[in-house]
Amino acid sequence: MWRRRAAVGVPLQEGKRVLSLLDDDGRGSHLFLLNVAQAGEAGLVGTVLAVEAAAHGHGDAPRFECKVSFDRRGTGWRQSSTFGVRSTNLSGGLPADGFAFVAPNPPPAAASVTITLFDISSGEPGSALRPVLPRSRRSRTRLSATTTAAAAVLLR
Numbered sequence: 001m002w003r004r005r006a007a008v009g010v011p012l013q014e015g016k017r018v019l020s021l022l023d024d025d026g027r028g029s030h031l032f033l034l035n036v037a038q039a040g041e042a043g044l045v046g047t048v049l050a051v052e053a054a055a056h057g058h059g060d061a062p063r064f065e066c067k068v069s070f071d072r073r074g075t076g077w078r079q080s081s082t083f084g085v086r087s088t089n090l091s092g093g094l095p096a097d098g099f100a101f102v103a104p105n106p107p108p109a110a111a112s113v114t115i116t117l118f119d120i121s122s123g124e125p126g127s128a129l130r131p132v133l134p135r136s137r138r139s140r141t142r143l144s145a146t147t148t149a150a151a152a153v154l155l156r
Contacts, residue, residue, distance in 0.1 A: 014038055018051075021117060030064070032085070032117065035094065043104040048085050048115065049095065055087035063087060063121040068101040072111040085117065 019032040031051040039045035062084030069080040083099040
């Protein structure tokens with residue numbers, strides 16, 4: 001089982017990002033859509049969706065779990081949320097419902113937001129997912145110490 005954590009830097013700004021993650025055995029890959037929009041004075045609001053051809057919509061049990069953590073170093077401010085990731089085939093466009101997370105706008109220089117995705121479809125806690133990177137970037141990807149947090153996207 002792949003148990004290392006890989007972080008990929010993604011700017012925390014308005015827009016949509018496609019994330020491609022591998023299973024812990026490296027055999028299957030999954031697409032996720034990270035959508036970030038302005039939420040007025042509250043900051044930025046984001047949603048994470050799993051894009052799957054076989055997804056039927058609202059009644060599907062979540063196959064993936066997402067943990068979003070905000071940490072502002074030096075102040076002790078921390079916040080985290082864990083939620084099931086909605087799966088969609090996007091045939092009807094972007095779903096209007098689902099869990100949304102909020103991050104400060106603009107994030108202070110000493111703050112970080114981390115999104116970690118877990119495959120929970122097997123019923124086992126947190127099967128690993130890891131980033132799929134273009135070949136030119138693979139050699140520059142650093143893996144941190146062993147942990148059960150499988151794949152993380154670090155938003156700066």
